[in-house]
Amino acid sequence: MDQLFAQGSVSSSDDRTRDQIVSKIYETSNAITSDVLTFDQQDRFQRSEKIDKILTSPIWGFPIMLAILGLIFYLTIAGANVPSSMLATFFSTIEGYITAAFNAVNAPDWLHGVLVLGLYRGTSWVISVMLPPMAIFFPVFALLENYGYLPRVAFNMDRLFKRAGAHGKQSLTMAMGFGCNAAAIMSTRIIESPRERMLAILTNNFVPCNGRWPTIILMASLFMAASYTGGTATLVTAATVMGIVLFGIVVTLSVSWILSKTALKGVPTHYTLELPPYRKPQFWNTIVRATLDKSLFVLKRAIIIAAPAGVLTWVFANIYIGDTSILMYVVNFLDPFAQLLGLDGFILMAFILGLPANEIVLPILLMGYLSTGAMLEVENLNSLKNIFIDNGWTWLTALNVMLFSLLHYPCGTTLVNIYKETKSAKWTFLSFLIPTLIAVGVTFIIAQIVRGLGLV
Template sequence: MGLTSQSTGIFLIKEMLDIKINPEKDIVIALAGNPNTGKSTLFNSLTGMRQHTGNWTGKTVTTAHGNYEYKDKNFILVDLPGTYSLLSSSVEEEVARDFICFGNPHATIVITDATSLERNLNLVLQILEMTDNVVVCVNLLDEAERKKIKINLDELSKILGVPVIGTSARSGEGLDDLMEAVYNVATNMTCTNPLKIRYNSAIEDMIEDIEPSLNNICEGKLDSRWLGVKLIDGEDSILKSIDTYLNYSISEDKNLIDIINRSENLRYEIASSIVKQSEEIAKQVVTFEKTDYNHIDRKIDSVLTSKLFGIPLMILMLGIIFWITIEGANYPSQMLSNMFFAIENKLTELFISNGWPQGLHDVLILGVYRTLGWVISVMLPPMAIFFPLFTLLEDLGYLPRVAFNLDNFFKKACAHGKQALTMCMGFGCNAAGVIGCRIIDSPRERLIAIITNFFVPCNGRFPTLIAITTIFIAGASNSPYQSLIGTLTITGVIVLGVMVTLLMSKFLSKTILKGVPSSFALELPPYRKPQVGKILVRSIFDRTIFVLGRAVAIAAPAGLVIWIMANITVGNLTLLDHGANFLEPLAYAIGMDGYILMAFILGFPANEIVMPIIIMSYMSTGAMIELDNLNALRDLLIANGWTWLTAINVMLFCLMHFPCGTTLLTIKKETKSWKWTSVAFLLPTILGLLVCFTVTSVVRLVL
């Protein structure tokens, strides 16, 4: 039934979401549903760009809320985590349940998939037990029509006792009807009579016995029947939440505890009753004109998820994406670089014309500004290409197939299958991959995914990997297929990164993060035609700009530090020279030199500036510069003692060394722990040093 005082509900909503609410005008709507039902698409269609994303208070779960205007009201739409149930087996389910039950939204929209209505009705029935103010949205009607599935929406509405609206959120069909229904329910213009689940006689008798006592305890704040079911169910998390909400310790009520103790074996019966009722309702309202409605999807999956072709096709697709990213990023990157250096010349003229100090010019322009220019010109083009391609695969429905293909490997590593998705996000940016680890329910497995995410190279490391590959591997072949050789080499580096991720996940799960991998429901959604326009907007604004902003914030002070190191002298040597000389013994042992190690250390804020620092160090210019072509870079590196062994070690250390500043900052925010942030720093660094030392020692011993 919800709270009797709307102001109390508003207070709880403020506390959960940290947002301001005007009780006179604002209407809060919860948006719930299973994963892959188009919930996010509907949320984006209604709210547009008026969205805010952040962590749920006290939880590592991402939530979003946005606004839309309808008639005379401002609707605050809260996009709850996608969940299959509210039986609270994960933090996502707990967040969704607590908001609907204790946050007292004015109405709850439950999104269902028209192609899988029977399964989705499980969540619908659970929510109908908690609140009367519900609107059921049957989404993906276009997919259902394509598969010759018909749903009697009017009959479904009569059975459930609440408004049922059919939509195709991708095309906007039905959204006006949905907003009207939500408006009427939220403002009490439509009276609902929701269906309540009927359980077996043993459960119903228990509910009848304790309901009078619960009525006195609830005082109208909660539905006493629903509370009775939760007591019989006996799930600890919900009972603790109820105790806090009612300010009453149910565990100290002897009569209720006696009933709870008698109901230990009834949880399965409760879940079974929900499933059976969902099946019965679906039989009444769903008609299949074709028994093989998902024949084409199954046929595609028989290839993309097969043991024989699944992994090779995944690697091939990954290689194609990297090839497009590498080839496509060169031209816009060069254009941005030219633009930034042209602006730099104008800024220099401004300093000269105004007679400003030369030292100030060198610090701000040659140090801070030039570093920012490098980071943006090198980072932005690959991200602007990679993220849309990655989002395209997501929109097509292919990424869950990637998780399916890799699930067995991660299970053997005692990690979570969803780590495959977060690892893929790391290819674009490791900071984004760390944020993506929120989809993993288990805290132990989430930590493993966070700590090992840096073993797959982000786009910030690609410039270094590509340059070295082009010069020392593809270039050394003197073949017309140099571009193909370079792509295969980079793909091989990626595969190595995945193997190291699995090995380190196994290592962590057997040492400091011991545990058994948890199970999870992995749904393979239908293949869908991607929406290119929305993909571009979502990937550029939600991912590219977000990650670039963090990198720029860290790169600016880094430019100052780099300039100081390259220009402040002690004796006859700069601080950079002193640092390189100090690191020389360690660098020699791992097949590099002191300047390379200094470049990695000074490149801590952003991996994009590692190669420019190496060039600056060798040329003693005091500021980062760019060489005209790769031939000039090859000559410079060889003149400073580089061999194929140096190149291999730099690539290995580029793959395995400490995360960049942006990623570490994100790890600290996600884990709220300096301990795990330190582990994420030390683990890849120590491994990189050991691998490079081993390779160098073996080669020197053999040769």
């Protein structure tokens, strides 16, 4: 019987008793099955148990988990660079033909601006930046799930969530949040306790979803790994991204602990998780399914939202009241507050307009930095970095952009799902307010500390 049992959330005074009871149950059931059952593949059973002793070990479980996570990030970052550049070049070539067609029919400049500089460039940016990393990350993550490793991750993480007063199953919903937080909210239905389910809903936002990966990876590549080249640069980028993810997990556990002691007090529940046997992954079927069901679905959603956002940003940047565009009025209004957070008005404006979907934050930000309000054709990462530096960016700006992207309010789709799941405007508002306050507080503190020490 290839089964392990994870101990769920219980009060601290009962932890040891609970662990002893479950351990004894497992030992007894294992002894009974050994007496009455004969295994056809005894070697496979023993090998699986030996693997579990390592992967779920209190000593080796977490280091192995972090190493696998880091490897996934490394493969995603290293593998996405070339196809992203190829897609950007392809879309740039196509744009040349589209522009030529507009010129041939003497189309007005405003129509070319809206459809090409706004709609087409914004959409093509989303595709070229998002598709390659998603096409790597989601299939690799799906292979781990298919193999049976993710339940072992839940077993390891249960120890932490138990201490935070949350339910161990929250680790499974958190893992799903790496793909899409909106889907993670729906997955909280596996948590029977209303109190602990609400804890999961309010804190699932603190892991980066597919829409935040491009921002975090790009900032880490351009600024944190700027002094390195080749494989070392990719390694530093992956380490930075993993550090951001771990910080998000720490925030998740911390907020869960605070809420479990304040607004969401209650009697903790426990659960028993039966770990499935290891399975040989259906390699090609898993890759195709993850690519079609997750990558392309998420990309389709991003395009649907990014297209009108690109048009809207172009319009705001090209409609003037006096000698100032509507976009600049908004930026100038936001800039004083944004500077306190180590950001600027353009960055904060991009996050605000990016409420419908996190995927469109970067396109809106780049579009805003251009005086014409058109999406920039980026030839390579160096030219992109120069745009940021010309607008006053430092490593502190990049760091706080990553942190704000990680911690800030959920996207519009996630908020809608939260309301559908809770049927409460109050909890939906709190799910918006809590991460927003944390994002503002964290970036403000870091900005003031760094500037106070004279590091920028």
